[in-house]
Amino acid sequence: MSLFRVALFSFLFSFFYSCGKKSEPLSEGGLERIQALMADMEKEAQEMAAELDRVAHLYEYLVQKRDSVLEESTVLKYTFEGPFSTNRPDQDSSLSSVIILNTTSDRKKAEEEVRLTNSLDSLFASFIRKNKMAVQIYSNSAMQVSRVYPSYDAKNIVDPNIDVTTFNFYYEADSVHNPSRGLVWIPDAYVDPAGKGWILSLVHPIYEGDKLFSVLGVDFTVSALIQNYLESVEGNFILVNGKGDIVAAKGEATEFLGMPPLKNHVYRESIQSDNFRISDFNLFHSKSAEVRKMAQALLFEKKNRYEFVDEANLRLALGLSFNKIDWYLIELFSEY
Known part of the structure; x- marks a missing residue:
């Protein structure tokens, strides 16, 4: 799951792209197809961000109305075995997985926070239904309370002794890193050790007055990008x-790039495996010198096209970079 990764957390998905000026017309549909794909990604990303912003405002309302909400919500709703809620993923699909980490400074106040935020479950479920690319939505709080929907096998995945506030998916939303208190796309993606593949994340801070109360977040997978776009x-x-x-x-x-000869579905399985080594799939590690030159031209020299001369299976590569993240979408054209 995405909440507790020692690996670098996940991804600014701001999908604004930079096109650059072209000195000559481009064939094969040119950059327009790549631009269109990026525009579609951007549209869905903006819709997801708007929906998460709506959830954040409702969450903030709960925090602002703490006393009245707690008066009405007298039942804890969840039962716990140590840090972990006892509900299992195959039991009640309306529930989240809730963890009160051992690093909490006050277990009683943390349990009070669980009661305060119990109504988030229905908001989280609605968000997942509306956003098909989202795999989970969650909250991590300053009191070390974590709520994740849909529920998962947290007991066998999460170290209950971590300090959630030390992870970038929390502190990237704080007042130092995010003084505007708005939505933040995490700038790096990571390979999920639980098998979801590459995870991308969007977070939003929740404040109680001038104090950061918690960070709301949503994750989606790169495999969803492949399938949907x-x-x-x-x-x-x-x-x-x-x-x-x-x-x-x-x-x-x-295969064109001299990477291991994996078909797409096998490639996705490899990228989802716990022991996936990304260095095996790096353009600069290709056995082809021209592929390495292409990578230099598109990624470092910021060119939009590269024409292959001595590569038997390739004749052209067209690429564009996303504007606010150091990522590139490249289309390859073969000789046949």
């Missing part, structure tokens, strides 16, 4: 980060 058009596409790591691939792209 890259597979919707013909062509061989790769999504790479600024270091040349291949985050997503479609068609025969990885």
Whole structure:
């Protein structure tokens, strides 16, 4: 799950792209197809952000009306075995997984917070229904209370002794990193050790007066990007980060680039495995010198096209970068 990763957490998905000026017309549909894909991604990302913002405002209302909410909500609703709520994922789909971490400074106040925020369950469920790409929505609080929907096997995944406030998916939303108190796209994606593949995240701070009460967040997967966007058009596409790591691939792209000969579904399975080594899928590690030159041109020199000369299976690569994240969408064209 996405809440408690020692790995670098997840991804600014701000999907504004930079097109750059072209000195000559581009063939093969040009950059327009890539721009269209990015525009579709941006639209859905904006819709998801707007919906999360709505949830955040309702969450803030709960916090502001703490006394009256607690007067009406006298039942804890969840039972606990130590830090973990006892409900299992296969029992009640309306419930979240709730954790009161051992690092809480006041267990009684933490339990009070659980009562205060119990109505988030229905908001979280509604959010997941409306946003098909979202895999989970959650809250992490200053009192070390974590609530995640849908529920999951937290007891066998989460270390109950962590301090959630030391992770970037919490502190990136604080007043120092986010003085505007608005939505924040986490700038890095990470490979989820629980098998979800690459996770991307959006977070929103929840304040009680001038004090950061908690951070609300939503996660979605890169595999959803492949299924919803890259597979919707013909062509061989790769999504790479600024270091040349291949985050997503479609068609025969990885084989053209001298990567291990994995078909798309197998590639997704590899990227979802716990022991996936991203260095195996880095453009700068390709056995082809021209592929490495292409990566240099598109990623470091910020060019939008690269024409292959000595590569037997490739003749052209077109690419654009996202504006606020060091990621690139590249389409490859073969000789045949």
